[in-house]
Amino acid sequence: MSDDKLKEYRRKRRPARSGEPAGERAESGSNGRLFVIQKHDASNLHYDLRLEVDGVLKSWAVPKGPSTDPRDKRLAIATDDHPLDYADFEGTIPDAEYGGGTVLIWDRGGYRNRKADTAGMQACYENGLIEFDLDGHKLAGGYALTRFRREQGQWLLIKMDDDAADARRNPVNTQRRSVDSGRTLHQINREAGGEH
């Protein structure tokens, strides 16, 4: 079903060596859809926003991470679809492998398509405008992803102006630990035998 969509993901990886998931997890089902934001300390530190859509995780790399201030527009670059079980991945990927570096589960939870009555997520993705509500540990309420340069896969991630909006919060800087393990990036790296 989702095998074709994950072709690029698999082509670039040898999971047995990198320790990353091969893509076996089943769809999360009727309890709502899954989202995860993974802080990824690669050659350029970024945050990978992933939304479950039709059995895969649609993915964007957000260099500055998400904001809770509706005035901020955060660049989000579309990346390869990832398998659902990647939402549980935290650890260090050997540098030589594609996407190497340390991964921390920065936030995770459910999300809801705000336009579900009129358009499915796949259609919203293709149309370049996704509006969704997050129910995470750090992030909540409405967010919009708007594509502005199709060829380069460039989107903007913007907080909607709702009850969860807060210009004074800066969770990327003040809430750095993993919501899965409570660990910092440094601890994950160290426990994986990293040098830093």
Ligand code: MN
């Ligand atoms: Mn990444």
